[in-house]
Amino acid sequence: MNHIPMADTVSHRLREVMASVFGIDPASIAPDASSALIAEWDSVRHLQLMLALEEEFQIQFEADELVGLRSVDLIEARLRGTQSE
Amino acid sequence: MNLEAFLTEAGTGQRPLRAADYARVARELSREGFDHDLRPLRAALLSSCSFQFAEPFLVVEGARRGLQLRTFFGPFNQFEQQVSDPRSALHRFESEALVLFMRPEDLDPDFGFRSAHGSHSEVLASAVDRLVSCVENYRSRSAAPVLVANFAVPQRVPLGLFDANVSDSLTHALAEANHGLRSRLADIPGTVVWDYAGLVRDAGTSTWTDPRMWALARVPVSAERQPTLARHLARTLAAVTFPPAKCLVLDLDNTLWGGVIGDDGIDGIQLGDDYPGSVFKAFQRAVLGLTDRGILLAVVSKNYQSVVDQVLRAHPEMLIRPEHLSAMRVNWQPKSTNLREIAAELNIGADALVHFDDSPVERGEIAANAPEVRLVDVPADPLGYERALHECGYFDMVAVSQEDRQRVQMYRAQKTRDDVRASSGTVEEFLAGLDMIAEIGAVDSANIGRVAQLVGKTNQFNLTTRRHSQADIARMCSDADHSTMYIRLRDRFGDLGLIAVGLVSYQGTDAVIDTLVMSCRAMGRQVEIALLWEIAEAARSRGCLRLIGDYVPTARNGIVSELYPSLGFSRIGAIDNGGERFGFNLADLPPAALKWPDSIRRETALSVAG
Numbered sequence: 001m002n003h004i005p006m007a008d009t010v011s012h013r014l015r016e017v018m019a020s021v022f023g024i025d026p027a028s029i030a031p032d033a034s035s036a037l038i039a040e041w042d043s044v045r046h047l048q049l050m051l052a053l054e055e056e057f058q059i060q061f062e063a064d065e066l067v068g069l070r071s072v073d074l075i076e077a078r079l080r081g082t083q084s085e
Numbered sequence: 086m087n088l089e090a091f092l093t094e095a096g097t098g099q100r101p102l103r104a105a106d107y108a109r110v111a112r113e114l115s116r117e118g119f120d121h122d123l124r125p126l127r128a129a130l131l132s133s134c135s136f137q138f139a140e141p142f143l144v145v146e147g148a149r150r151g152l153q154l155r156t157f158f159g160p161f162n163q164f165e166q167q168v169s170d171p172r173s174a175l176h177r178f179e180s181e182a183l184v185l186f187m188r189p190e191d192l193d194p195d196f197g198f199r200s201a202h203g204s205h206s207e208v209l210a211s212a213v214d215r216l217v218s219c220v221e222n223y224r225s226r227s228a229a230p231v232l233v234a235n236f237a238v239p240q241r242v243p244l245g246l247f248d249a250n251v252s253d254s255l256t257h258a259l260a261e262a263n264h265g266l267r268s269r270l271a272d273i274p275g276t277v278v279w280d281y282a283g284l285v286r287d288a289g290t291s292t293w294t295d296p297r298m299w300a301l302a303r304v305p306v307s308a309e310r311q312p313t314l315a316r317h318l319a320r321t322l323a324a325v326t327f328p329p330a331k332c333l334v335l336d337l338d339n340t341l342w343g344g345v346i347g348d349d350g351i352d353g354i355q356l357g358d359d360y361p362g363s364v365f366k367a368f369q370r371a372v373l374g375l376t377d378r379g380i381l382l383a384v385v386s387k388n389y390q391s392v393v394d395q396v397l398r399a400h401p402e403m404l405i406r407p408e409h410l411s412a413m414r415v416n417w418q419p420k421s422t423n424l425r426e427i428a429a430e431l432n433i434g435a436d437a438l439v440h441f442d443d444s445p446v447e448r449g450e451i452a453a454n455a456p457e458v459r460l461v462d463v464p465a466d467p468l469g470y471e472r473a474l475h476e477c478g479y480f481d482m483v484a485v486s487q488e489d490r491q492r493v494q495m496y497r498a499q500k501t502r503d504d505v506r507a508s509s510g511t512v513e514e515f516l517a518g519l520d521m522i523a524e525i526g527a528v529d530s531a532n533i534g535r536v537a538q539l540v541g542k543t544n545q546f547n548l549t550t551r552r553h554s555q556a557d558i559a560r561m562c563s564d565a566d567h568s569t570m571y572i573r574l575r576d577r578f579g580d581l582g583l584i585a586v587g588l589v590s591y592q593g594t595d596a597v598i599d600t601l602v603m604s605c606r607a608m609g610r611q612v613e614i615a616l617l618w619e620i621a622e623a624a625r626s627r628g629c630l631r632l633i634g635d636y637v638p639t640a641r642n643g644i645v646s647e648l649y650p651s652l653g654f655s656r657i658g659a660i661d662n663g664g665e666r667f668g669f670n671l672a673d674l675p676p677a678a679l680k681w682p683d684s685i686r687r688e689t690a691l692s693v694a695g
Binding site: 016017019020021023039042043044047048051052054055056061063066067 | 137304
């Protein structure tokens with residue numbers, strides 16, 4: 001059985017959630033994707049995304065994070081922080 | 086459609102839907118050309134807070150109730166503006182159902198916190214008046230059913246633990262306001278109370294909200310409770326859309342009693358005050374409760390008539406007796422045939438029948454051969470029967486009856502005579518009643534942070550979307566060829582803050598509006614007209630000959646595309662980024678539409694840029 005590095009799973013699951021919320025192809029989400037670059041990532045959908053991620057990863061964001069995590073790399077870093085150990 | 090089958094295929098049938106699933110499934114359900122047998126329904130919602138978040142949940146739960154919902158969410162906190170203006174986005178949407186959601190805590194920020202004598206009642210009375218007025222106005226233009234949310238107890242009540250013990254407390258004022266709302270809406274045909282208060286109470290007030298979502302986006306319901314909210318609203322919308330059922334047709338074996346009468350005999354079936362018979366007896370009670378509402382009862386059973394007659398007449402624990410039944414079909418025919426015969430006998434449509442049967446095989450036969458009959462989704466455990474009957478929604482008796490439809494037509498004819506006068510008064514009266522005061526001033530070091538935030542973040546009411554940095558704006562403040570203006574707005578209920586900014590660039594004899602932004606919460610109050618008037622006056626007093634405004638379209642600012650033309654500006658030409666330039670000559674009479682709004686009092690701050 002292949003060992004799947006944790007980082008790839010987080011990345012993959014994040015993109016699946018984004019695909020569901022934004023209605024875009026997960027493969028189209030570049031590593032530098034952010035709310036500035038994806039048209040569908042407006043403020044209503046941003047909140048939907050954050051809450052969907054809370055459900056998917058079983059975590060709770062602080063209010064500041066809900067506002068500030070507006071790019072794929074910031075979100076991934078935050079998610080990996082909780083998934084490791 | 087069978088939503089459960091659809092969800093299983095979509096890969097979510099094995100577990101409860103998550104928020105991401107709702108988003109994806111909702112999109113699929115709304116797709117053009119998606120094949121289904123759902124009843125389309127255009128539903129509009131006006132709300133005093135943010136409701137848009139509920140959309141994907143509503144679409145999916147609507148499908149579960151047989152509706153393909155197409156939703157329109159009104160601009161933030163606009164009621165009168167949308168209802169009274171015949172050209173508003175609400176009226177252009179041509180809704181088939183309207184939902185009004187007004188929370189007293191959104192009208193008055195003190196609600197729930199302060200308890201000055203009579204203050205709750207005042208806010209609530211104002212809310213009820215406004216809602217009734219909106220419904221009357223809407224009813225004069227449309228026959229669509231209107232759902233009006235009643236008022237839920239907020240999480241915090243001012244008098245705490247003993248709020249219910251004090252006579253004029255918020256708890257009591259709310260209960261009274263809800264009674265009053267129901268009573269006044271009863272006079273308007275095709276209008277019902279959407280029991281939002283009951284929904285929140287049943288779900289639990291303490292877990293209904295998420296403080297983060299409220300603080301960040303004024304969303305009053307937590308993510309976890311969105312499905313609950315959506316289910317309740319979807320069910321209420323279905324109730325005003327589909328005609329109510331008229332007759333509940335019951336199976337007998339393992340439905341009205343435990344066991345099979347043909348095998349167990351009259352002494353062997355389970356029915357009585359001890360478990361498990363008590364479960365079936367309680368179910369019979371729930372069934373009889375429906376007859377109190379005027380629902381007919383009938384029986385369809387694969388049995389011998391004589392055997393069934395004996396149980397119905399002679400079993401001491403039966404609550405349902407022959408006199409309760411309007412029709413019976415006890416034979417070995419397919420149940421679908423029997424059901425159609427019952428409908429014919431009772432002279433009602435087969436689609437007015439609801440069948441309750443414990444056997445999935447029988448339900449399958451009926452779904453295949455008499456699909457117009459509505460089937461209750463009966464669980465395997467009889468302990469769940471009562472709940473299944475209660476939740477099926479087919480007996481939610483609020484569909485608009487034929488008599489009600491006639492009343493609606495008469496009501497509209499009556500209203501049309503007073504229409505013009507009534508409608509033109511309403512918005513102005515409403516705005517005047519807000520006691521608005523606009524403070525106009527020049528952008529300075531005290532407010533530049535907030536100004537920069539507005540310029541940087543506003544998407545909708547933003548004419549040119551030029552994201553000037555705070556440093557850029559500071560330069561404009563000290564530059565003689567620029568004017569920077571802000572409006573801070575207060576009304577009866579408090580301070581809305583600094584909510585509009587205008588940045589003007591003077592080029593020769595032209596005053597060019599580089600930036601015009603306004604916060605969503607100030608929309609619908611004519612504040613933008615006040616700011617433009619101020620800009621025009623400043624330009625005129627500087628000796629400018631022309632006032633020019635640009636509109637640069639983006640994905641989000643469609644609402645301001647006609648702002649300048651609507652105020653009497655003429656189109657001058659095109660500009661970069663697909664934009665348009667508008668203007669008028671300051672030396673001529675100003676356009677009639679561009680004057681300081683009557684409903685706003687004007688105050689100047691210490692300095693105004695000139």
